[in-house]
Amino acid sequence: DAMVIQNPRYQVTQFGKPVTLSCSQTLNHNVMYWYQQKSSQAPKLLFHYYDKDFNNEADTPDNFQSRRPNTSFCFLDIRSPGLGDAAMYLCATSRGDNEQFFGPGTRLTVL
Amino acid sequence: LAKTTQPISMDSYEGQEVNITCSHNNIATNDYITWYQQFPSQGPRFIIQGYKTKVTNEVASLFIPADRKSSTLSLPRVSLSDTAVYYCLVGDYKLSFGAGTTVTVRA
Numbered sequence: 034d035a036m037v038i039q040n041p042r043y044q045v046t047q048f049g050k051p052v053t054l055s056c057s058q059t060l061n062h063n064v065m066y067w068y069q070q071k072s073s074q075a076p077k078l079l080f081h082y083y084d085k086d087f088n089n090e091a092d093t094p095d096n097f098q099s100r101r102p103n104t105s106f107c108f109l110d111i112r113s114p115g116l117g118d119a120a121m122y123l124c125a126t127s128r129g130d131n132e133q134f135f136g137p138g139t140r141l142t143v144l
Numbered sequence: 145l146a147k148t149t150q151p152i153s154m155d156s157y158e159g160q161e162v163n164i165t166c167s168h169n170n171i172a173t174n175d176y177i178t179w180y181q182q183f184p185s186q187g188p189r190f191i192i193q194g195y196k197t198k199v200t201n202e203v204a205s206l207f208i209p210a211d212r213k214s215s216t217l218s219l220p221r222v223s224l225s226d227t228a229v230y231y232c233l234v235g236d237y238k239l240s241f242g243a244g245t246t247v248t249v250r251a
């Protein structure tokens with residue numbers, strides 16, 4: 034089945050130690066998104082790629098970066114994780130419309 | 145992005161119809177209205193989308209009045225497994241999630 038895959042599902046890192054989260058899709062969608070969702074809060078859009086064009090949200094900290102080497106893969110890099118970055122990170126894809134397909138998420142713990 | 149307002153929570157019982165109304169007073173001409181469902185520790189799941197009037201699929205119905213300043217998601221005959229957070233979103237391909245409505249279905 035076509036889907037959005039996130040690896041790992043659970044990630045533990047240390048304060049200040051860089052971490053990379055991975056997302057892949059078999060839907061061949063041209064838009065890929067990264068969201069951060071903290072406990073009991075709504076998902077918050079960090080950035081998205083429309084094809085190869087990177088679009089950063091104005092309030093996304095510089096600590097968060099992203100790479101999209103090809104259509105299928107997108108990575109979220111957190112350069113120096115702080116305790117406040119502990120959250121669920123959700124990857125989603127779309128064809129450029131409102132119907133986004135979400136992965137299961139990666140839960141990040143920062144020690 | 146248009147701001148949306150919806151109730152924080154709603155309680156219901158199995159077999160009842162649940163209607164969640166969302167207001168979006170500053171919706172733009174090109175904006176679509178989309179609803180998502182989210183269970184704990186899972187990513188949101190698309191439920192339904194509409195532009196105007198009524199849309200129905202196998203899961204829900206979406207009612208949109210002519211002025212498009214609000215919309216109502218209708219979940220027919222809910223079951224315990226419909227307990228979730230429901231988000232109303234307005235926009236194009238870039239969506240901004242509001243607080244959502246926590247729907248609790250009781251036996």
